[in-house]
Amino acid sequence: MKKTDADELSIANKEIAFQHQEKEDRAAELIIANKELLYQNEEKENRAAELVVANKELAFQNTEKENRAAELIIANKELIFQNEEKERRAAELVIANEELAFQNKEKENRAAELIIANKELAFQNEEKEKRAQELIVANRELKNAEDDIRLLNEELERKVIERTAELEAVNKELGSFSYSVSHDLRAPIRAINGYTRIMAEDYGEKLDDEGRKILQSIINNSKKMGELIDDLLAFSKLGRKQVTVAEVFMNELVQSVRDELIFDEGDNLPVFDVHPLPSAKGDKSLIRQVWINLISNAVKYSRHKPSTRIEVGAYDEGKMVVYYVKDYGAGFDMQYYDKLFGVFQRLHSQEEFEGTGIGLAIVQKIVDRHKGTVWAESVLDQGTSFYFSLPKI
Amino acid sequence: MNYDDVEILFVEDSTDDATLTIRALSKSGFSNKLHHVVDGAAALDFLYCRGIYSGRDSSQYPKLILLDLKMPKVSGIQVLETVKSDPKLKSIPVVMLTSSNEGPDIEKCFELGANSYIVKPVDSDNFFHAIKEIGLYWMVLSQPAH
Numbered sequence: 001m002k003k004t005d006a007d008e009l010s011i012a013n014k015e016i017a018f019q020h021q022e023k024e025d026r027a028a029e030l031i032i033a034n035k036e037l038l039y040q041n042e043e044k045e046n047r048a049a050e051l052v053v054a055n056k057e058l059a060f061q062n063t064e065k066e067n068r069a070a071e072l073i074i075a076n077k078e079l080i081f082q083n084e085e086k087e088r089r090a091a092e093l094v095i096a097n098e099e100l101a102f103q104n105k106e107k108e109n110r111a112a113e114l115i116i117a118n119k120e121l122a123f124q125n126e127e128k129e130k131r132a133q134e135l136i137v138a139n140r141e142l143k144n145a146e147d148d149i150r151l152l153n154e155e156l157e158r159k160v161i162e163r164t165a166e167l168e169a170v171n172k173e174l175g176s177f178s179y180s181v182s183h184d185l186r187a188p189i190r191a192i193n194g195y196t197r198i199m200a201e202d203y204g205e206k207l208d209d210e211g212r213k214i215l216q217s218i219i220n221n222s223k224k225m226g227e228l229i230d231d232l233l234a235f236s237k238l239g240r241k242q243v244t245v246a247e248v249f250m251n252e253l254v255q256s257v258r259d260e261l262i263f264d265e266g267d268n269l270p271v272f273d274v275h276p277l278p279s280a281k282g283d284k285s286l287i288r289q290v291w292i293n294l295i296s297n298a299v300k301y302s303r304h305k306p307s308t309r310i311e312v313g314a315y316d317e318g319k320m321v322v323y324y325v326k327d328y329g330a331g332f333d334m335q336y337y338d339k340l341f342g343v344f345q346r347l348h349s350q351e352e353f354e355g356t357g358i359g360l361a362i363v364q365k366i367v368d369r370h371k372g373t374v375w376a377e378s379v380l381d382q383g384t385s386f387y388f389s390l391p392k393i
Numbered sequence: 394m395n396y397d398d399v400e401i402l403f404v405e406d407s408t409d410d411a412t413l414t415i416r417a418l419s420k421s422g423f424s425n426k427l428h429h430v431v432d433g434a435a436a437l438d439f440l441y442c443r444g445i446y447s448g449r450d451s452s453q454y455p456k457l458i459l460l461d462l463k464m465p466k467v468s469g470i471q472v473l474e475t476v477k478s479d480p481k482l483k484s485i486p487v488v489m490l491t492s493s494n495e496g497p498d499i500e501k502c503f504e505l506g507a508n509s510y511i512v513k514p515v516d517s518d519n520f521f522h523a524i525k526e527i528g529l530y531w532m533v534l535s536q537p538a539h
Binding site: 182183184186187188189190191193194195197198222223225226227229 | 407409410412413416463491492513514515516517518520
């Protein structure tokens with residue numbers, strides 16, 4: 001036992017040392033564990049802080065979710081509403097569809113009609129083409145006709161020119177004919193008249209009354225023939241005479257005609273009653289002839305009426321002035337009116353009233369050439385009114 | 394025949410007109426010194442002392458020429474033209490006698506210097522009257538230079 005004790009002591013010692021060591025290790029370990037715990041503590045604190053943050057985050061998310069839920073409720077309602085709308089729209093679409101179907105059918109009908117109409121149009125088109133063809137033919141014919149007309153017109157124009165030239169030549173010929181008539185026809189009549197007069201003067205005493213009467217008849221007739229030739233010439237000259245138009249002062253003209261006319265004493269001169277006469281447009285020398293003829297006629301046919309009068313006047317009628325010469329003389333039967341203005345036409349015998357029957361023809365020709373009109377009114381045995389119109393100034 | 398104291402030269406181709414005119418003039422006392430020729434050529438022979446008039450005194454001229462317008466050979470117009478363009482003859486009064494007042498001749502006559510004209514009327518009374526007037530006027534009232 002002392003060795004065993006020492007050994008036991010050493011082993012105990014050793015044990016103690018070991019335990020000591022163990023304790024130290026253990027303390028170190030405790031320190032480390034402590035440190036570890038401290039660390040874990042810190043970690044837990046960090047974690048707690050993180051949890052607080054996360055908690056906050058969750059609370060926020062919760063709120064968000066609530067908001068979102070509220071929104072979803074609204075959205076839901078909206079969707080419900082939209083759904084209803086869509087249903088309504090669908091109903092409408094059904095109706096529209098039906099309408100479309102109907103329209104479609106209509107269109108089909110219409111299309112069928114159009115096909116018919118088209119056929120009709122095609123037919124009409126054909127007709128029109130035919131018509132157009134016909135028109136082309138007609139047009140061509142028309143054109144030909146126009147050409148013909150143009151040719152005819154040209155031909156006519158040429159003929160007119162030709163005829164005008166011919167007429168001018170004839171007119172000229174007529175002029176020289178008038179001259180010849182005037183010159184050559186008058187010469188033998190002049191000789192007859194002159195010799196008969198010589199015979200009456202130089203040998204009258206050797207003849208009896210009957211013989212002298214016959215000589216006087218020859219003288220009268222040859223004189224008459226001279227007058228006829230002169231009047232006829234005057235009348236034919238009128239057609240060729242140039243009309244020079246100017247203002248004609250009628251009262252002046254009528255006065256000078258009255259002054260100039262020499263009436264036989266046997267004419268039983270009527271009283272002249274001349275009203276104011278407006279001016280007119282005319283050829284003074286020709287209008288003068290009208291007054292001469294009408295006034296001397298009025299005097300001539302008043303011859304058998306005692307103390308009678310002649311009225312000269314005028315009145316307006318539109319663009320014309322109408323002049324008149326009114327007598328209260330022999331007058332004439334209106335049923336012979338159409339002969340009144342004819343050349344060599346007379347409504348009275350030479351025994352009643354002498355004359356060549358050309359005076360009124362001259363009047364008419366002159367008034368015609370002034371684009372006026374001449375007419376007359378008469379009652380047999382009561383008198384005659386002659387009217388003529390001339391353009392106003 | 395003595396042509397020297399002829400006062401009226403009467404140019405007229407128509408025998409009838411000449412007879413009547415001469416009668417009218419003689420009734421008025423103008424026929425004694427009248428010489429009648431029947432055409433214009435004879436009239437010019439007379440005035441210029443030619444042909445049968447070669448013996449005529451060329452210093453003596455008629456006081457009046459009565460000139461018919463329409464005549465054969467030399468017409469009245471031609472005689473008038475010759476007379477009025479000759480300084481020695483142009484102062485002789487020329488009275489034209491015409492059968493009518495138709496035609497452009499009358500104007501032409503006045504242009505050429507005719508002094509007057511008479512249209513021979515059918516009625517010889519008027520003719521005598523006109524001839525007498527003309528004769529009186531030109532023979533008595535007017536004093537020709539020659």
